[in-house]
Amino acid sequence: MQRIRVLVVDDHRIFAESLAAALAAEQDVDVAAAGSGLAALRCLERADADGRRFDVLLLDADLTGALAAARDGDDDYAVPLIARVRRTHPELRTVVLAERDDPRRAAAALQEGVSGWIAKDCSLSRLLQVIRGVLREETHLPPALLTGVLRELTATRKHRTESERLVESLTPREHEVLRCMVAGLGRKAVAERLFLSPHTVRTHMQNVLGKLGVHSTLAAVALARRAGVGPADLERAVM
Structure with a gap:
């Protein structure tokens, strides 16, 4: 059985650990939790060093635009967490966990390479369906978000x-x-x-x-x- 390695990232540590515990009950899922964007980057680096890379990143919507620390101490410059993860781990599939539907943020996340956007209060079976789906190169969005996301993407093309x-x-x-x-x-x-x-x-x-x-x-x-x-x-x- 091929195991799926999942990293749950949420600044509400209790939520991250609770969700990780629920996912760990699945026979084919290995899971870890991180309480911040920087902690997630460190976790990904350790996994790379151990030769056990993660397959799916479950990321709190409030962290999608969080700034990761710059490499140089002399600058305040930073990059959005999703962009940094996509640059260093292009094979990693990212699914955003959101408390509410937000077409603008969902569209921005998709443009950064996110594979899915799902409600935090969705059922475990639905979440597992999305996790397995993104590993098959599928993109998952709630039906209620589709119209708004398409409208945002159209506006983005004009700005481009x-x-x-x-x-x-x-x-x-x-x-x-x-x-x-x-x-x-x-x-x-x-x-x-x-x-x-x-x-x-x-x-x-x-x-x-x-x-x-x-x-x-x-x-x-x-x-x-x-x-x-x-x-x-x-x-x-x-x-």
């Missing part, structure tokens, strides 16, 4: 055209810096990767924010993602 126009105004170097920002790198890491001084990188980042018409790194990353800008390839050394 404007975002693409703004990104096209960047110089090649600014575009390279933006891709590093999308990858979650702070100013110091960008400087090391591109062989630039931190001061020069700071100037480039300020120019990027100005040309994109935003006031924060997080907003710039969100706009870049709408425009289809992917992260810099962190595995490839810059020559």
Whole structure:
């Protein structure tokens, strides 16, 4: 029997542990619980080190936009948890556990690569159905959310055209810096990767924010993602 490894993440630790205990009663499910986004990242890293990667992430809707700490201590820059997980664990299927239907957040989650959105108070059998379904490459949404999500996705496509126009105004170097920002790198890491001084990188980042018409790194990353800008390839050394 092939076992399914599930990680439950909820900032209400009691809920996470209770749900994990219920899932653990299934013969084919191994489950762990984490009480925060950062704890989830550490749990995923330990699983990688042990060669026992998780298959499904059950994530509290309130944590979908939570910020994961930057790698560099000198920057406040951070990236949404879902984006970071998708970058480091592209094979992991994520299902959002929500207390209420929210078409806008559900649409944003789907665009980040989430495979399902389900109510926290759903039955265990329904949750298991969704878990097994996403492992078959299915996408699960409550029927009541479908119309609202489609409306949000249509609006997002309109915003994407404007975002693409703004990104096209960047110089090649600014575009390279933006891709590093999308990858979650702070100013110091960008400087090391591109062989630039931190001061020069700071100037480039300020120019990027100005040309994109935003006031924060997080907003710039969100706009870049709408425009289809992917992260810099962190595995490839810059020559």
